Every structure is written in C-alpha cells, then in structure tokens.
Amino acid sequence: DIQMTQSPSSLSASVGDRVTITCQASQDIDKYLNWFQQKPGTAPKLLIYAASSLATGVPSRFSGGGSGTDFTFTISSLQPEDIATYYCQQYDNLFLTFGGGTKVEIK
C-alpha cells in the first residue's frame, strides 16, 4: 500500500481564518490525489481531484496544490458550514488509500 500521512489530525480556527492541511505520500503519486469533506452521519464529498482541480459546485474558498509526494489543502476563509473532517486519498493505482483525516472545528 501507498501510505498517506495527513496532518494535523485536528485543528481549531476562527471564522474567516485561513486553514491549511498537508498530506504526504510514501511514494511519488504524481497528481493522483483527491480531497474529501465528511460531515457526521453523511458520506464523504469530493472537493478536489487531481490535486488541484475543484469538483463541480464546490466553493472557490477550497483549493489544493502539490505533486509527487507533498500536497496541501487550503480553506481560504473558514466558514461555520466547513466544520467537518477532511481526508486526502491517493489513486495512483487501484489500491486506493486515505490519509488519517483532519477534524476542523471553530474556535
């Protein structure tokens, strides 16, 4: 398996803050990386694909970057509705793997 190391595991920020999450792959995955948002009791929602492309209907305050082994996910201005857990996922091969998740809370 390709291992995905995501950090931090949790964070607390104020409304309007810029929030950044990182994800590191154990080997080169080019740009084969997704970011998901999961709210309690619901299925994950795809926000970013191919490391930096915004999925349909996703607000522009969400963005992603990176390639190879190091990736970032940013919320430019945190909103109350962004409270959720965020996951990265690599899809370099059929054996997909997820990061451990980052729980985002409002300070």
Added chain:
Amino acid sequence: EVRLVQSGGEVKKPGESLKISCKGSGYSFNSYWIGWVRQMPGKGLEWMGLIYPGDSDTRYRPSFQGQVIISADKSITTAYLQWSSLKASDTAMYYCVRQGSEYWGQGTLVTVSS
C-alpha cells in the same frame, strides 16, 4: 443522474452471514470500477477493494483478502459485499463508491453484537 443506492442497516450476531448491496443507476454500470470503503465507529476511511462489473475483475486490499467477498450482478446493476461469518469487529459503516470517487452510496451500517 448518477446514483448509488445501498441496502438498509443490519443488526447481526457473531458468526452469521451477511450480504449488502449497492445499486447503480444513471450511468454505464459495466464500465466503471465500484469500490467498498469501511468506516469503523469514530474512525477514518479504509479502502477494502473493488470490482469491475464488466468482467468481474476483483481486487482486494491485502488486509481484507479472505475476510469479505466483493461481487456484482451486471444484469441488475448491483454490486455486493458479503461476509460468511461476521465478527464484532466488522461493526462499521460501509460505503460503495464509483471509480473517480465523485459518487458515493449513502452507506450501510452493519452492527454485529451478541
């Protein structure tokens, strides 16, 4: 509209068998891999394996090989996840997801308790 609709929640006893389903609609079911993801209570997402309904090519993450069976019936555009002998540690929410990860089922909660 692409939809993945999963079967309802289940409560089972250890040692019992179970088969849950995921029905796809709104796209060419045979042409996209369908995967299964486990989420244990309060934990993260784990990729279990996937199947290509067109030819039933199936791949398992090593930790799930031999523990579950993934199958599909393309005549009714449905994928399945099954256990022959459930354990308490199989208690989790299970999601199906289409290749590309944009489309997910709503999840099936499996509870195994004596």
